[in-house]
Amino acid sequence: DSGNTKKDTVQGILDLAGGGGAWEHIGTTDASNVANIDFDSGTYTYSMADYTAVVFYFVMVYGNTASQKLQLDLSTDDGSNYLDNFDQGAHSVDRDGDIEVSGPTGDFAELTPTVLNSGAGAVNYSVCGSLYWPSHQSAATRAMSGQWNITFGDASDPQRVTGFFYTADAVDSGGIDAFRFFMTSGNITGRISMYGIKDS
Numbered sequence: 001d002s003g004n005t006k007k008d009t010v011q012g013i014l015d016l017a018g019g020g021g022a023w024e025h026i027g028t029t030d031a032s033n034v035a036n037i038d039f040d041s042g043t044y045t046y047s048m049a050d051y052t053a054v055v056f057y058f059v060m061v062y063g064n065t066a067s068q069k070l071q072l073d074l075s076t077d078d079g080s081n082y083l084d085n086f087d088q089g090a091h092s093v094d095r096d097g098d099i100e101v102s103g104p105t106g107d108f109a110e111l112t113p114t115v116l117n118s119g120a121g122a123v124n125y126s127v128c129g130s131l132y133w134p135s136h137q138s139a140a141t142r143a144m145s146g147q148w149n150i151t152f153g154d155a156s157d158p159q160r161v162t163g164f165f166y167t168a169d170a171v172d173s174g175g176i177d178a179f180r181f182f183m184t185s186g187n188i189t190g191r192i193s194m195y196g197i198k199d200s
Contacts, residue, residue: 065186
């Protein structure tokens with residue numbers, strides 16, 4: 001039956017995309033000119049142990065001060081403290097095909113390794129994209145890593161950035177349980193959504 005075949009095909013696509021209940025929406029923050037956007041138990045109820053990974057989606061995220069970079073900090077104690085040793089690699093391509101690479105960043109991860117020339121209210125110079133973080137719940141005393149894929153405006157020279165970062169110091173079993181997004185300086189505006197991925 002062609003109707004059943006079509007239905008089965010659509011269901012198969014949904015299952016492959018995580019539509020069979022594998023993705024759970026944890027929470028969305030619509031921020032306007034705030035110091036940082038936090039994902040911890042103070043904002044949303046979740047346990048990293050319930051997921052194999054979490055994914056963040058950025059929609060029109062920008063700095064309220066010009067010429068800043070989007071940052072990420074990670075916590076192992078629900079945001080009471082944040083880690084102070086990261087390393088990363090990034091590959092960015094601008095509209096002219098020029099390539100830029102970023103190195104270590106110290107006590108945070110830089111999701112935009114070059115300057116995000118946003119400026120107050122300049123939403124056309126904003127970050128869109130995603131960040132993937134495995135839960136690592138059983139990986140005791142190991143460095144932990146994530147990856148991102150974003151685009152952002154840099155004045156008249158928009159860029160696409162793919163990159164990875166890891167905690168240069170080992171993290172005990174239990175892993176990362178809180179995330180903080182912020183700008184190098186000044187406040188941040190935009191929407192960030194957090195999803196949890198389960199095996200089934």
